[in-house]
Structure formats: structure tokens, C-alpha cells
Amino acid sequence: MRFDERGHACPQPVINVKKALAAISAQTEVEVLVDNQTAVENFRKFAAQMGWTFEQRPSDEQQTYIIHMVASPKCDCEAMDFAPTSGKVVILINSRLIGEGDPALGQVLMKSFLYALTEADRKPDEIIFMNSGAYLTTEGSESIDDLKLLASAGVSITTCGTCLNFYGLQDSLMVGSVSNMYSIVESLTDAGKVIRP
Amino acid sequence: MSEKLFCNGGGCTAKLGPGALSRILSKLEKPKDRDPDLLVGFDSSDDAAVYRITDDIAVVQTLDFFPPLVEDPYIFGQIAATNALSDLYAMGATPKTALNIVSFPQTADLNVLGRILDGGNSVVLTAGAMLAGGHSIFDDTIKYGLSCMGTVHPDRMFQNNTPGIGDVLVLTKPLGTGIALSADRMGDCPGITYSHAIESMLTLNKSAFEALEGLNPHAVTDVTGFGLINHLLEMVGTEYAATVDSSRVPRLEHVLRLAKGFYITAAGERNRSFAADKVCFERVPFAMEELLFDPQTSGGLLISLSPEDADTLLERQPKASIIGRIERRNAPSQASITVF
Numbered sequence: 001m002r003f004d005e006r007g008h009a010c011p012q013p014v015i016n017v018k019k020a021l022a023a024i025s026a027q028t029e030v031e032v033l034v035d036n037q038t039a040v041e042n043f044r045k046f047a048a049q050m051g052w053t054f055e056q057r058p059s060d061e062q063q064t065y066i067i068h069m070v071a072s073p074k075c076d077c078e079a080m081d082f083a084p085t086s087g088k089v090v091i092l093i094n095s096r097l098i099g100e101g102d103p104a105l106g107q108v109l110m111k112s113f114l115y116a117l118t119e120a121d122r123k124p125d126e127i128i129f130m131n132s133g134a135y136l137t138t139e140g141s142e143s144i145d146d147l148k149l150l151a152s153a154g155v156s157i158t159t160c161g162t163c164l165n166f167y168g169l170q171d172s173l174m175v176g177s178v179s180n181m182y183s184i185v186e187s188l189t190d191a192g193k194v195i196r197p
Numbered sequence: 198m199s200e201k202l203f204c205n206g207g208g209c210t211a212k213l214g215p216g217a218l219s220r221i222l223s224k225l226e227k228p229k230d231r232d233p234d235l236l237v238g239f240d241s242s243d244d245a246a247v248y249r250i251t252d253d254i255a256v257v258q259t260l261d262f263f264p265p266l267v268e269d270p271y272i273f274g275q276i277a278a279t280n281a282l283s284d285l286y287a288m289g290a291t292p293k294t295a296l297n298i299v300s301f302p303q304t305a306d307l308n309v310l311g312r313i314l315d316g317g318n319s320v321v322l323t324a325g326a327m328l329a330g331g332h333s334i335f336d337d338t339i340k341y342g343l344s345c346m347g348t349v350h351p352d353r354m355f356q357n358n359t360p361g362i363g364d365v366l367v368l369t370k371p372l373g374t375g376i377a378l379s380a381d382r383m384g385d386c387p388g389i390t391y392s393h394a395i396e397s398m399l400t401l402n403k404s405a406f407e408a409l410e411g412l413n414p415h416a417v418t419d420v421t422g423f424g425l426i427n428h429l430l431e432m433v434g435t436e437y438a439a440t441v442d443s444s445r446v447p448r449l450e451h452v453l454r455l456a457k458g459f460y461i462t463a464a465g466e467r468n469r470s471f472a473a474d475k476v477c478f479e480r481v482p483f484a485m486e487e488l489l490f491d492p493q494t495s496g497g498l499l500i501s502l503s504p505e506d507a508d509t510l511l512e513r514q515p516k517a518s519i520i521g522r523i524e525r526r527n528a529p530s531q532a533s534i535t536v537f
Binding site: 009010011012014015018036038039041042045046049112116118119121149 | 379383385444445448450451453454457458459460461462463466467470483
């Protein structure tokens with residue numbers, strides 16, 4: 001396939017090629033003409049990210065750089081469409097802290113973990129909060145905004161009702177729904193993958 | 198309605214690369230006797246020029262203009278003014294006056310220009326300064342910006358290259374405006390990312406500056422077209438080194454995904470090649486690298502200050518974040534910035 005991307009400002013050339021090749025099913029030779037060195041560098045990075053070959057070829061024309069790449073569909077799908085793993089991904093959070101050690105660090109890590117989830121390409125299907133994890137979904141938690149963002153992205157947020165009651169948090173839930181041990185067991189056993197940070 | 202601006206890589210992405218600029222500037226003839234009252238000139242690549250008038254007062258001058266980066270002329274005017282005033286806050290100065298700089302096509306609708314200037318003026322007023330004049334020319338493309346003047350006590354001036362060993366680095370606004378606008382031009386920017394990018398670009402660094410009241414910041418700069426990494430490189434110079442925890446760097450929603458999808462800018466690529474081997478990335482994802490090179494328009498303040506002062510600052514500016522720390526640079530072979 002051949003693309004003449006001269007006259008297009010960055011990152012238009014890369015985006016155009018990326019979109020045109022999103023659905024290729026076999027190895028495809030790609031030649032792209034661009035008119036500036038920055039665009040060449042952009043394609044060099046792009047090819048590296050996609051696992052494609054990259055070669056800059058000499059050009060006789062003024063203000064023209066020729067890029068030759070071999071696009072392979074396998075890397076393509078992974079990088080572009082984030083191939084799903086089979087079954088649901090469930091994150092089980094059993095504590096308001098991550099790991100053992102200084103609680104101040106554990107708290108920072110948990111906040112940062114939930115924030116990073118909001119930006120993950122592949123979001124989990126469900127996050128279950130148990131024991132002191134219940135403090136994360138209730139009033140006073142630093143992660144409410146992040147969890148709401150996840151909920152709005154379709155992630156199911158559930159907090160164990162026994163835990164809410166135990167800590168006296170039953171009236172302070174700020175995000176998601178209350179669940180019981182039966183539905184938690186069902187979620188975990190049906191899951192394709194359970195992650196415990 | 199014709200009041201829509203044509204945008205093509207506007208804002209601070211239109212800046213010349215830092216490499217090209219420093220080569221040219223280094224060739225300019227230097228004055229034989231440098232006036233000692235010129236406290237900050239272009240030789241220190243700071244955010245603005247500072248000239249001492251008396252022992253108590255120095256004037257701070259700055260100038261910034263660029264092509265449209267959003268289609269709404271009023272918002273473009275607002276962003277341009279917010280961005281121009283930002284350099285004053287980065288120097289610790291209180292804005293006093295501003296002059297408009299305009300280039301505008303002869304055939305275009307003058308109402309559009311009216312909306313741009315209206316937007317710019319509204320921000321100048323919010324900053325507590327006054328518009329005091331300007332200069333307009335006909336040109337093929339629209340460009341707008343301001344030259345701003347503020348005052349500062351010479352002892353309270355913030356320089357950009359005087360951090361202290363053991364300082365922490367605070368960033369007051371999220372990164373990613375360049376990536377967000379780049380994706381928007383292709384119609385691929387999520388709504389929440391775009392609206393937060395606009396909101397961020399319209400936020401004056403006034404409150405961040407005022408939050409430094411009573412504190413002793415050692416070095417301050419605003420993050421703009423050269424991207425976080427290059428502004429930080431100017432801060433550390435040759436004497437200091439910085440470590441950045443990339444997971445703590447505030448960023449607009451979804452910008453990492455957009456960067457991974459290559460909605461990045463040519464200016465970002467220039468920023469990357471300028472920084473070259475002065476920055477060392479330790480297992481940092483590609484998209485995060487791009488974010489740290491992303492050219493910001495009307496970006497936040499990057500402040501180097503003691504951990505104690507930083508705690509006070511964060512109480513006053515809850516959206517700010519500690520992103521790293523400053524240490525001594527032990528050997529010329531040591532990277533100026535290490536990002537993990």
C-alpha cells in the first residue's frame with residue numbers, strides 16, 4: 001500500500017496510515033511519502049511500537065522522504081484493539097492499603113493503583129472491596145473520583161455489605177453498590193482472571 | 198456563522214524547537230558592558246526579562262503569541278492571554294499592564310478579531326492588570342498574544358535555574374494539552390479530555406503563584422512549549438540532577454491512551470530530540486515518555502522547594518502534585534533527569 005502524506009502536519013500522516021491499516025489480515029508492505037524529518041521520526045517510533053520493520057529509502061524528489069515498512073497484523077491487533085483475555089477480569093481489594101510495610105506508603109500505593117486503573121487500556125469488569133477496602137468506596141476516601149470514573153466506564157464497583165456494617169460505613173457509600181458474599185463468590189469463581197494488588 | 202477559527206497546530210506547539218533557538222541566540226552580539234540592573238536576560242533562558250528600577254522594584258517583561266489552537270475566537274483569546282500572563286507568575290511578578298499583538302487577514306471578519314480581543318481582555322482583567330495598547334498588522338494567518346509587564350521585589354523574584362539540593366518538585370497543572378488538541382484536530386479526542394484541557398489552559402497560574410505566599414521556592418518556571426522534560430532540564434542546568442516519578446505526574450484523562458495511539462505533535466518530537474541523552478527513562482512506557490515531552494499551552498508552574506514548603510503548598514493547591522526531587526549531579530556522565 002502506498003500513502004502520500006506530503007503536506008500533512010504531524011501527527012496526521014501516522015494517524016492516517018494507522019487507521020488505513022487497522023484491519024489488515026496479512027503482512028502488508030507499506031510505503032509512505034512525507035515531507036519532513038519529524039514525520040520520519042514519528043514513523044520510526046510508530047513502527048517500533050507496532051513491531052513493524054522500518055526503513056528509510058533514498059528519494060530523488062525535493063522535500064520528499066520515503067518510508068518503507070512491513071506491517072504485520074498480529075502486533076497490529078494487540079497494540080490497537082487490546083485483545084481481550086477470555087472471561088471477566090475481577091480485581092479483589094481486601095484492604096485500604098497495598099502490601100505490608102509503612103501504612104503511609106500502602107495508602108499512597110492504593111490511591112495510585114486505582115488512579116492508574118482509570119487510565120488502563122483494558123479496564124477490569126469488576127472491582128470488589130472487602131474488609132478495610134470498604135474505606136475506599138466510602139466518604140472520606142481519596143479515590144472516590146477515580147472510582148466514579150471507572151464506574152462510568154462500565155466497571156462494576158461493589159463493596160461487601162458485612163464489611164460496611166462492621167466499620168459503621170453503611171450510610172457513607174459514595175460509589176457503586178453493596179454486595180453479599182454469595183454474589184462475591186459467584187463473581188470470583190466465574191472470573192477468567194482475579195487480580196489482588 | 199463564520200466565527201470559527203481555522204486551527205493547524207496552534208498554541209505552543211507552534212514554538213520553534215529549543216535546539217534551533219539556542220544556536221541562533223548564542224550568535225547574537227553581547228553588549229560590551231552588561232547593565233547590572235538587568236537581572237534576567239535571555240542568556241539564562243528564563244521565562245521573562247527582569248530589570249531592576251530601584252532596590253524595591255524590578256519590572257518583568259514578557260511576550261507570547263501564537264496561531265489559533267481552538268475554533269472559538271473568544272476562548273482562543275482567553276487562552277493566549279492566560280498563557281502570556283503565565284510567564285509573569287513564573288517569575289513571581291504581579292501583572293500590571295498588557296499590550297496586544299495581532300496579525301489578522303485583510304479579508305477576514307473583524308467581528309472575529311473583536312471576539313479574540315474580548316477574550317484576551319477578560320483574562321487580563323481577571324489577573325488584575327490592564328490592557329494598555331497594542332499593535333496589529335495584516336497577515337495571511339491569524340496570530341494573537343500579548344506582551345505583559347509586571348513588577349516584583351528583586352529579592353522575591355523566582356528564577357528558573359536555582360533549585361536546591363533535597364528540594365522536591367511540584368507541578369500545579371496536568372500535562373497533556375498538546376496531545377489532547379492533536380487528537381481533537383482529528384476528531385478523536387474524548388469529550389472529558391478536551392473539556393479539561395480547555396479548562397486547564399484557561400486557568401491562570403495566579404492562584405498557584407499566590408499559594409507560594411510566605412514560602413521560599415528556590416526555582417520556578419512554567420511548563421509550556423518545550424515540554425516538562427526540557428523545562429526541567431533548564432531548571433537543573435549542569436550542577437543539579439532531577440528524579441521524576443512518572444506515576445505521580447498529573448495528567449489529563451485518557452492522554453496516555455491517546456499518546457499510545459500516536460496523537461502526538463511534531464513539537465513533541467523536537468522536544469524529544471533536544472533532550473536526547475540528558476534524560477534517562479527507567480522502564481517508562483512509551484506513552485508516558487511522550488507525555489513528558491508533550492508541548493503545553495498555558496501549562497502549570499513547576500516549582501522546586503523544600504519538602505516542608507511543598508506540604509504547605511499542596512494544602513493550598515490540592516490539585517498540585519509532588520512529581521520528583523532535586524539532587525546534586527555527581528558526574529558529567531550522570532543523566533540530568535532520571536524518570537522512573
